[in-house]
Every structure is written in C-alpha cells, then in structure tokens.
Amino acid sequence: MTTQDDRATVGAMHTVTMSDVAERAGVSSATVSRVLNGNYPVAQATRDAVNRAIEDLGYTANAHARALASSATHSVGIIVNDLVDPFFSYIVRGVEQEASATGRLCIVAASQGDVDREIDLIDRMISQRTDAVIVVGGGYDDPRARRRMAERARTLAGIGSTLVLCGRPSVGEQAPTKIVGYDNEGGAFAVTQHLIAQGHRRILYLGGPIGLSTSVARLAGFRRAMQSHGFEVPPDLVHQGAFGRRFGHTAMGEILDGNPQITAVFAANDLVAAGALDAMTARGVRVPEDISLVGYDDIPQSSELTPKLTTVHVPLEDMGRESVRLALSRTDDAFGRHADGEIIVGTRLVERESVAAPRATPWAPGR
C-alpha cells in the first residue's frame, strides 16, 4: 500500500508517468492533468482518486514535458560574475526570493567576467526558455559585445522572454531590454563632495577594472566633483585595477610606501576599501585620523569594519527583486504607451566612521 511497496511491485524501474496515474485512477490522462493544474472543474470523487493514485505511485510531473506542451517554464535565469562576491550574491538572493515567490526556479551561472562566456550563458538560458534572463554587473563598452547582447535581447523578446540589464548600462535604444540601475556617477559625486566638504583635496581614487562601465561611471563622478571645486585629479592619484579585496590591499600598500601625501581614499567599492583598510592598519595608518576612507555599495560587511565604513548605499537585494518583477510585468506595449522598462533605484550616502577632517600635514611613511 505504501509507495515503497508499490515500487517494489512494479519490478523493472520505469519512470511513473501521467498515464500510469490515469490508469491506476481509472481516468484519462487529461483528467489527471486537470486535477494537477486545477484549472478545470473535476468531480471531487475523481479528484480524490487521482490524488490517491499520484500518492501511491509517487508520481512527480516532468517539468520538461510540461514546458514543451504549455510553453511555460516557470524559471528565470541570472548571470553574474562571481557568486561569492557580496555585490552579486545579494542581488542573486533578491532574484531567487522574487522568483520563488512567483513559483519560479532560478538558473544561475557565473561568467567570471568573461564576455564570451556571458554570451554563451545567455544562449543556454534562451535554450531553457526562461521567463527572463538577468545579466548583472558592469560591462565593457565594446561595440561587438553590445551588438551581440542586443541580438540576444531580440531573440528573447521573440520568445516572449525579457533580457534584464541589472546594474549594467543599456546596449542601445533599439534593443528590447529592461533595465534596473542606479546612479553610479551621482553616488560617486556625492561621496566625493562629502570628502571635499571635510577639507580633503588630495584624494586617491582606488580600484575598479579599467573600462568596466561601473568603474568608468564612478571615476567620472569623482572627477566631476573634484573639478566642480576646481581641484585637480593628478594621474598618479587614480589607481584602477580590480574590484576585489586583494587588489585594495596590495595596491594601497604600494601606494602608501610611495609616500603619496594623500589625506583621503575613495575606494571604487567596499571590498577594495576593506583591503585598503587592512593595508593602512598594517602600516599604522589610522583611519580616519591619518587618512579618511570611503567605499561604494554598502555591502553589510562594511558596517562591521573597524572603523565602520562611510560608503554609498546601493539596495542590492531590491535590485534583484525588481529585476524579476520588471521582467515579469507584461507591459503590453501593443496597446498604447508601455510602462517604463527601466527602474533606477535610489542610492544614498551612508556616513559612518571612516571619514574625518584631514590632518594638518598628510601622513607619511616611516612614522
């Protein structure tokens, strides 16, 4: 009577299908489908019989057959650089939450920042016919990459899906994408202003891959703020490279050893800031007494550093959630004005403990 017994009875292992259930319940498979989906009236007695058969047989519907017949996959795809980087993992968490709240499964893949791999992954998601494919994080402004991306956007639109660019700039007006972004340049402008207001003039800009859209925008905001106050940005005070903690640590160490005469550091993201902080602490540089430090993104760890990091808050999890909401909202452009396919989430300066007024004389190595 139990599942196990029945299985044993069956003998040769044969995947249980809907018609097995139908046979056992003495109905047609169409009826089984109806009780499973609950979208058509079925007599209570029939329903019970079917459910009992399902239970007895340990039947689990085949999602692929279902997808093929109904062309509804109940899944979303998401592509990130790296699954352990908090920037991405918080966004993934948001996506997963919203997906699962709407009964969808989440296919996630890591591109490791490789453009070709990213395109390849999108193609695989297209194969999966996911309801949306969400590409996260900055991209490089390569015309070829944009073109390929735009092509994918069209293909996806063609199959009733949506390409969402989350935290990544548009790939062209023509491409049918939706966008969830935030004002990178503005946020950078704001933190820089904050530093300037405290009296800082020689500020080091540290980190971020050269050419990555996110880097470009943050650096631009930094530059604009400096220039709007008539301050120069000497080339030796702009050190780009990467977004990781290790980069922050190494680069900051080298720079400090070169006696840069700076009073503040603008790290391109919080991870870089954390690394830079390590390097400073290791050299006896006090933050913020000797040198002030700001980051970007406000990943939760930032408030757990010593000192707590002043940074720009970006609602990562929300961005993830909004990405799937936006993708799923069928803005029927066929009828009149379509709802905007773009969401710009708010960003704000979070003042904590890593910024103070500059010292009279900048910190110098060799105590």
Next chain:
Amino acid sequence: MTTQDDRATVGAMHTVTMSDVAERAGVSSATVSRVLNGNYPVAQATRDAVNRAIEDLGYTANAHARALASSATHSVGIIVNDLVDPFFSYIVRGVEQEASATGRLCIVAASQGDVDREIDLIDRMISQRTDAVIVVGGGYDDPRARRRMAERARTLAGIGSTLVLCGRPSVGEQAPTKIVGYDNEGGAFAVTQHLIAQGHRRILYLGGPIGLSTSVARLAGFRRAMQSHGFEVPPDLVHQGAFGRRFGHTAMGEILDGNPQITAVFAANDLVAAGALDAMTARGVRVPEDISLVGYDDIPQSSELTPKLTTVHVPLEDMGRESVRLALSRTDDAFGRHADGEIIVGTRLVERESVAAPRATPWAPGR
C-alpha cells in the same frame, strides 16, 4: 540576409524550430539534429548548409524538447539555506564550477532553513529531472524529515539521478544517497585541544542553532576534548542560538556583561566569531591578550579580521565540486563492488593570531 531582415520577413512571430531550419537547409530535421549534436557523420556540405540556416534563422534549440526526447537534462540542482552566507556561497561556487565544466546548468534555490520548503524544493528539482540534487548544510535530526528525505533519494535514484548530502549527515543506511562531508566533531575536538594546550580551562562555547546536526557535532567535539582532560563544561558556558554574525555579537555582548570569567571562546563558526570579536572589541576586550577566540569553517574573511582568526579549515569550494563529481560518477553497483558513495574531505586547524595563553586573572567587565 541578416538575422534581423529574415525575422522581419517572417511576419507573425513564430518560434524558430528545427523543422524551420531543416526546410531552409533543404534537409530533414533528423539531419539538423545530427549536425547539432555531432554524434553522427554528416557530409560537410550538408553541415554547412544547416549551419547557415541556423545562423540565418537565429535558431536556438529548445532544451525542454531535447530533455524530453533524450531524457538528458544537463543540469544539477542545489539547495542551500542562504545564498549570501559565505559557507553556502563558496559551496555553490564549487558546484557551479564543476557543473559548468561538465556542460551543465545549475538550478539553485534557498530553503531559508525551512525543512518543508527544502522538501518542496527537492520535489521541484525532481520535476526538473536534474542529474543530481545537492542538499547543503546541517539538518535537524527529525525522523519524519529523514524519512521524507530518504523517499526523495529513492525517487531520484529511480530516475537515474542522485541525492547528494553535502555537509549533512546520512538520512539512513537504506537511502540511496551520496555524501560529501567532513569531520565536524574531530575538527571541534582539535581546536578545543589547541585551546586547552595553551592553558585555557574556562572556555565559552558560542553559537549554532540548537539541534542542527552541524551544531551538535561541533559541540560534541568540544565536550569530548574538555572531558578527555577532566575539565567540566558548565551549562552556563554553552550558549547556542544561531550561526550568524549578529548572534555572535549580541550573545557575546550579553555574556561579557555578566562577567563570565572566561579566558577563551569557541565560536561555532567564523561568522559567530566575527560577531563576538566585534562585541569584545567594543568593550575593550583585547583578543587574544584578554580572551582567546577560535572559529570554524575558515571562510576567507577570517584571515582578514583583526586579529586574524584561528579556526578550522573546511574546503568549501572543493566540497561543492566533489558533490557534483560524486553524483555524476556512475558507480555501476550492478557490477561488483561499487565505489564508495561517500567522500570525507580533510579538515585542519589553522593557527593564526586569535589565540594566546590565558591571563593570570580572567578578564572582567568595568575595566
């Protein structure tokens, strides 16, 4: 000639299928399938024609139709508590790497520690017919949960898939699962030994959900080490609760304020250790001068704390990779002894800076 033009020509949007490609290339769809899969010889000229048609039409194979016809999904499923917790995200990263190295996509879902939800997610993965479903992290020793899990394992085995328990204890000898684990109890024993060897006697055990297998094993190792030296473990020096940073912070704070007269803390994992460290630092407790601290897992952040944390290294990413390898290795038990369905990865004590000999008189609040 271009993709776009052709699409425009088609008129009403109709998903491009294999027979569209076949027609355009003037061959049968079987031939298209052959060039796509490259598993049968196809004349070069034919191959070229087909590829051109694919290109022209912007054809992307439907993975569901493929899965249905071939019963091969090229996907693996993974279920974790929380995607942003480094313990899990490193394992997910390992799984994703290995999956994608073998041409598979990765379906990931978060259970938020909810047992029912976990079972539900497994069922959804079964629906997807993933090549493996990997369940990560400690479980509660609930007979009902074990039974349900064992049932799923059987179902999965029945469809040629595998349930992998990664960092989670067996659900019974009978259940056809594979296991990737590590010696939780032994690791806990080892760090505790280390603390004892330094001279510590009053050691606080902090964190870990009560009853969660991982917690249980770590606490057991702690107890065994203490007892093997004839030391008591007073009930007020065992504070369980959760695995998060916040718990570590709050609980440690309260305990310190109660003047516990301890010389060391064994945090159930690194996150708890990090939180406890914050609480200590905030109260002017110096680690390790006043109180020593150890953690568990060796998440990368641990070596970035101040002081760097002494902890037990667990190869999280490897565990993820091994989980999919193990699941995919078709150990044909039909023919003789099957390879062991269990991998126990090595664990080791990592001595860093957070442990020292105890002070003559234990730290007490109120400076």
Next chain:
DNA sequence: TTGAAAGCGCTAACAA
C-alpha cells in the same frame, strides 16, 4: 465533468 486526439520540438531507431 470527462475522454479522444492532436500536437509541443526534439532524438533515435530503423531503413534506405
């Protein structure tokens, strides 16, 4: 309220 039957888009014998 239920059943019959025609696909969904692809793979895999089996023939040719």
Next chain:
DNA sequence: TTGTTAGCGCTTTCAA
C-alpha cells in the same frame, strides 16, 4: 550519409 517514423510526457482544444 540521409530520411522516415515513432515516440518522450504533458496540455489543450473539441466533442460528448
């Protein structure tokens, strides 16, 4: 080397 032909397991008209 290629085509024909059955399905894979489900949904969804269309009838009854």
